Amino acid sequence: MKRMILLIAVMFLFSLVITGSSFSEDTVTFGIPLPLTGSKAKFGEIEKRSYEIAMEEINAAGGIKGKKVVLVFEDSQGKPEVSRAIVEKLIDVKKQPVIFGEYSSSCSKAIAAVAEERKVPYLVVTGAADNITQQNYKYVFRMNPSVSYYTSGLRSFLKEVVKPKTIAILYESSDFGTKGAEGMVKDAKRLGMKVVLKEKYESGAVDFKPILSKVKSKRPDVIYMVSYVMDAALLMRQIKELRIDAKLFAGGAAGFAIPEFIENAKDASEYVVTATLWSPQVTYPGAKEFAEKYKSRHGKYPSYHGAEAYSALYVIKDVLERAKTWTPEDIRKAMKETNLMTAFGPIKFEDREGYQNQNFMDTLVLQVINGKHETIWPLEYATKKYVYPIPRWRDRR
């Protein structure tokens, strides 16, 4: 026991010795809170790898104002109280003038409160809960769209191309599915669509045909589904089996936007559209290069979380290069004036619709064309022309 106490005391002393300003003569050090262990570790890992790729690129190009970037990843275990403690340390002890990182909404929210209190700008990278940027915080900026805007692209696609009158919504009975379905009900009202059916299901169900035959009898123009990947694939396979001919099959990101969906649903996935924040094929400058670099290193394409993290470091670089001095106040001013094109998309922080310092970007719409996800909306970023109207099941080969 004594040895234990001694050890802790020594560690304390040691930590006091090595603390001090994070910005020295020729390096600039950022502490980044991320969930590196625990249930969200998978996303923490994707983001960590992406930050590292951005760091190497920036350093190879001469760093930020000639200073080399050093990243220190701090494990928050996905727990808000831990990430809060990490950020308090970064601000109070390391005197880091700008904070960025974290994965989940709950952790981002905890950090945002600390940052606002200490008057240090915080860039939210992936936390998507609406209220993070709705609390009149001055020092909190968010580069990713909030969850209500995840489907903004799909919404405009429906409005301008499909012009549907009725919609059926199927969603899994989780928090994620319920929120997504609620969002779509609101959208439907705005677009003047009638919701003819809104049904939840238990994720992992074997047979969707009963509920799908009910959907079929209502003849909706659009079938909108919020599902994880295996449910998504089963749903589309059974829709094909029942030959349900809606004008459009749409997915709300998640399961529909990843390659495994096509692998599992096969030809039933053809022409299905889905909302997504980002895809490795998108035409934003640097996006493809980043995706390929990530794939060659780690064997798999990154999810949009990776692109967000990768671009976040570029945003920080841009802000620091424009800031007059590297004090929190000047950095905040520079951040507010950001207008940058990144691999994740255009970044600009605006105050509107009840949000503060929120980046409003058009999210993408993907469509499966010839067994591949193609970006079809917004038109200026499209990799292929959308296929609409889609052929009826009977006429498909």
Add this chain to the structure above:
Amino acid sequence: MDAVQVEVLLQTLIAGILLGGLYALIGIGMTLIMGVMKIINLAHGELMMVAMYLAYWLFVLFNIDPYLSVFIAAPLMFFFGMAIQKYLINPVLKVESILPENQVILTVGIGMVLANLATILFTSDYRSVPVEYASDAWYLSDFWRDSPVELSLSVPWSISFLFAVVITVALWFFLTRTDTGKSIRATAQDMDAAVLMGVNVERMRLITFGLGAALVGAAGCLFIPIYYLYPALGGRFTLIAFVITILGGLGSTVGAIIGGLILGIFESLTATYVGMGWAPVGRFAIFIAALIFLPGGVASILRRQRLGK
């Protein structure tokens, strides 16, 4: 009722019957073990998961169709089940313990070990076997041009259902016509009497557990073309098998078949007319209803009928 409603009802019933047939096959395995051993095998779903991984790897490595792997996976599962009985359950049966049902607890443990082993070996990723015919179907309008309603019958679901029927019929013949089958039934009916009649009860137990594992293994292979697999999938099917076993009457094979069909049709009807989110609620409502109003399950009705004659 207009044509559209009739179409929905018929399509729902088709789905329910197909699902029920597969459920029955899962349930029979558990009910057999229940009848002979008097224990609920709570590793049942995990055994199915093991068979599904077998079928999956047979497909990926040797390109063997999941329906063919029924003939490979089921025998392998038979021996696997016998091994579990011989080396894990039998030793526990012999030990005096505080809890009378510690074999049941043992099966929970076996299930956990299997599920976690699968997670370590194969990761927790979802996998599926991308067979060509996965979403093929027959349509009524292709055969009968002016049919007022359009019905579809999925190809893989129908094949799986037919397999389940054939396996069930074969099992029935085995249990009623062969010596071993009769010995198994004798053990299930009255173990002491069976021992006195010279039935090797220990051996019957081995065979029964093997048979139960083989049946659920076959069910696993039949589920592969229509479903997907992941290591934690066992629990959900153990529950389904458990509900069917109770519904059918503990230990009754015919009861399990009827119980499976009832559950399948009931779930489909709930999904269509109440809401799919309610399917799990319906499953347990029927479970509790069976316990309260029909403690002996479907088997007790069958028995009453027979005595009445």
